[in-house]
Amino acid sequence: MTPEEFRQHGHEVVDWIADYWGRVGEFPVRSQVSPGDVRASLPPSAPEQGEPFAAIMADLDRVVLPGTTHWQHPGFFGYFPANTSGPSVLGDLLSAGLGVQGMSWVTSPAATELEQHVLDWLAELLDLPESFRSTGSGGGVVQDSSSGANLIALLAALHRVSRGATLRHGVRPDEYTVYVSAQTHSSMEKAARIAGLGTDAIRVVEVDADLAMSPRALAARIERDVARGFTPVLVCATVGTTSTTAIDPLAELGPICQQHGVWLHVDAAYAGVATVVPELRALQAGVEWADSYTTDAHKWLLTGFDATLFWVADRAALTGALAILPEYLRNAATDAGAVVDYRDWQIELGRRFRALKLWFVVRWYGAEGLRAHIREHVALAQELAGWAGADERFDVVAPHPLSLVCLRPRWARGVDADVATMTLLERLNDGGEVFLTHTTVDGAAVLRVAIGAPATTRAHVERLWTLLREGHDWLANDFEEQAREQREAEAEAVQRAQGEQERAERAQAIQQAEAAVAAPARGGAAATEEPAPSADPAETQTPVEDRTPAETPAAWDESAAQAAAQPPVGARTRGEAQTQDEQTQDERTQDEARTSGEARTSGEAQTQDEQNQGEAQAAAEVGQQD
Numbered sequence: 001m002t003p004e005e006f007r008q009h010g011h012e013v014v015d016w017i018a019d020y021w022g023r024v025g026e027f028p029v030r031s032q033v034s035p036g037d038v039r040a041s042l043p044p045s046a047p048e049q050g051e052p053f054a055a056i057m058a059d060l061d062r063v064v065l066p067g068t069t070h071w072q073h074p075g076f077f078g079y080f081p082a083n084t085s086g087p088s089v090l091g092d093l094l095s096a097g098l099g100v101q102g103m104s105w106v107t108s109p110a111a112t113e114l115e116q117h118v119l120d121w122l123a124e125l126l127d128l129p130e131s132f133r134s135t136g137s138g139g140g141v142v143q144d145s146s147s148g149a150n151l152i153a154l155l156a157a158l159h160r161v162s163r164g165a166t167l168r169h170g171v172r173p174d175e176y177t178v179y180v181s182a183q184t185h186s187s188m189e190k191a192a193r194i195a196g197l198g199t200d201a202i203r204v205v206e207v208d209a210d211l212a213m214s215p216r217a218l219a220a221r222i223e224r225d226v227a228r229g230f231t232p233v234l235v236c237a238t239v240g241t242t243s244t245t246a247i248d249p250l251a252e253l254g255p256i257c258q259q260h261g262v263w264l265h266v267d268a269a270y271a272g273v274a275t276v277v278p279e280l281r282a283l284q285a286g287v288e289w290a291d292s293y294t295t296d297a298h299k300w301l302l303t304g305f306d307a308t309l310f311w312v313a314d315r316a317a318l319t320g321a322l323a324i325l326p327e328y329l330r331n332a333a334t335d336a337g338a339v340v341d342y343r344d345w346q347i348e349l350g351r352r353f354r355a356l357k358l359w360f361v362v363r364w365y366g367a368e369g370l371r372a373h374i375r376e377h378v379a380l381a382q383e384l385a386g387w388a389g390a391d392e393r394f395d396v397v398a399p400h401p402l403s404l405v406c407l408r409p410r411w412a413r414g415v416d417a418d419v420a421t422m423t424l425l426e427r428l429n430d431g432g433e434v435f436l437t438h439t440t441v442d443g444a445a446v447l448r449v450a451i452g453a454p455a456t457t458r459a460h461v462e463r464l465w466t467l468l469r470e471g472h473d474w475l476a477n478d479f480e481e482q483a484r485e486q487r488e489a490e491a492e493a494v495q496r497a498q499g500e501q502e503r504a505e506r507a508q509a510i511q512q513a514e515a516a517v518a519a520p521a522r523g524g525a526a527a528t529e530e531p532a533p534s535a536d537p538a539e540t541q542t543p544v545e546d547r548t549p550a551e552t553p554a555a556w557d558e559s560a561a562q563a564a565a566q567p568p569v570g571a572r573t574r575g576e577a578q579t580q581d582e583q584t585q586d587e588r589t590q591d592e593a594r595t596s597g598e599a600r601t602s603g604e605a606q607t608q609d610e611q612n613q614g615e616a617q618a619a620a621e622v623g624q625q626d
């Protein structure tokens with residue numbers, strides 16, 4: 001493609017994106033394709049000859065769009081947001097156009113220095129400690145993801161706690177411990193696995209009623225581990241947990257970490273960028289205790305993936321863990337120690353010029369624009385929580401300091417609440433106007449409404465609220481109808497059983513009466529003999545109604561009444577039905593937990609995480625007992 005061709009097609013692509021943003025609200029939010037549909041619409045082999053650009057663009061509409069879930073849709077309320085924006089896309093386009101590889105300062109000084117500078121700006125905008133600035137002992141770097149940042153924090157912590165020994169010897173089993181809560185993102189456990197510590201090294205610290213890590217429980221666990229000869233390495237505190245945006249209390253966790261020489265890593269993947277707003281900074285009071293900190297501009301700060309902002313208070317621990325200098329990378333600036341080489345701050349060697357898009361975003365919106373973006377979503381979430389809190393159909397189940405609201409629909413007694421909630425979720429998502437995800441809180445299914453797409457306005461949140469209520473009403477009526485039908489069927493079954501019992505009793509009474517009449521006729525001892533069973537089946541099958549009513553023993557009334565009080569054979573009593581339902585619900589919850597393990601999402605992962613971490617902890621405890 002010549003530069004002139006690029007100019008022409010580049011304009012077409014930019015037009016396409018602008019058109020897409022203009023009409024994104026018209027698509028069903030969640031892609032409606034089935035597994036394999038996208039691949040089935042592609043040729044089995046790559047083209048032998050190059051194709052016209054128009055043909056490629058046509059397939060964008062034909063193949064890609066139908067298979068796209070529209071994260072920029074104003075009705076996207078799932079997981080956490082994944083913002084993009086004009087300046088972000090244009091910055092990224094320029095980065096792609098420049099095509100630089102910023103692994104070392106010398107390979108493109110602007111890539112390194114712009115990144116250092118923008119990360120310093122952002123540290124200031126988020127009011128992070130001075131030590132995180134490049135002018136202090138630490139500094140910031142753009143990583144690909146918070147998952148990656150969590151791993152890097154652990155590697156730096158291991159380097160510090162082992163005084164560099166892990167570089168040479170690696171890690172020994174049963175030596176180090178890492179502290180999380182059941183609400184911590186699963187990537188921390190993954191980091192422990194990758195770092196060679198294994199899941200057994202993970203300690204799951206108890207949470208309080210708001211699902212925040214308990215400082216007392218943390219201190220107790222660390223003390224117990226130290227007493228047993230373990231070396232605590234890292235505590236991962238979360239500001240804004242994935243499931244409910246719970247906030248671990250940094251100001252209380254920090255001193256405990258310091259007392260035991262443990263690295264405090266703060267995972268603020270979603271929530272951290274919100275502290276661009278001064279009134280939200282209290283959420284991370286105590287952040288000055290942190291040794292490292294991660295937040296994703298690619299979630300909620302108008303910057304396209306990937307743009308994780310990662311800071312450390314002591315860059316020497318980080319570069320100590322990751323620096324390696326093969327001969328071919330040597331250069332005068334590095335040798336002089338005068339520059340930062342970002343390859344020593346990350347896993348990979350190569351790196352894109354990601355600071356460009358951040359630079360564009362921060363300059364285009366300015367601090368004020370970024371604050372307005374966050375404030376708008378937080379305000380919308382508070383409104384939604386207010387509406388739901390005042391509505392008898394929903395409970396707001398967890399604190400909602402930011403833009404995530406967790407709603408538990410209320411259902412009538414006897415309705416399997418989890419099934420009903422998940423049915424409501426599917427119904428809403430199938431409708432195409434909105435997209436939500438779920439989590440579990442206290443073991444019960446809950447709807448997560450994460451407000452944060454740049455295109456979402458109050459009207460979209462109002463529409464979501466209408467759909468939630470309509471969906472709830474529709475399902476509640478449906479369940480009521482089902483329950484009514486079931487009650488009627490049960491009553492009918494009871495009646496039928498009662499009738500049968502009555503008929504049987506009457507038949508028996510008639511037989512006894514007939515036998516009594518026949519006995520004197522036969523006379524003497526024969527009268528005391530049992531009547532011979534009738535050889536004629538028709539006689540015993542004759543409908544009781546056809547028979548002449550006979551005198552019945554007084555006891556008949558009583559036994560018929562008892563029969564009526566019994567449930568019909570095969571019919572479940574209400575109590576039994578409920579137990580059965582609870583059992584089914586438990587089985588289903590376990591199935592869901594298994595399913596969520598196969599397709600981890602920010603919200604779904606939590607169930608699996610809790611399970612994994614619970615198992616990890618159980619395994620760890622067993623190990624300790626051994």
Ligand SMILES: Cc1ncc(COP(=O)(O)O)c(C=O)c1O
Nearest residue numbers: 145146147185241242267269602
């Ligand atoms: C608290 C937390 N940490 C880490 C992550 C992982 O983020 P990333 O996709 O940047 O790896 C998430 C994702 O939602 C998260 O909520």
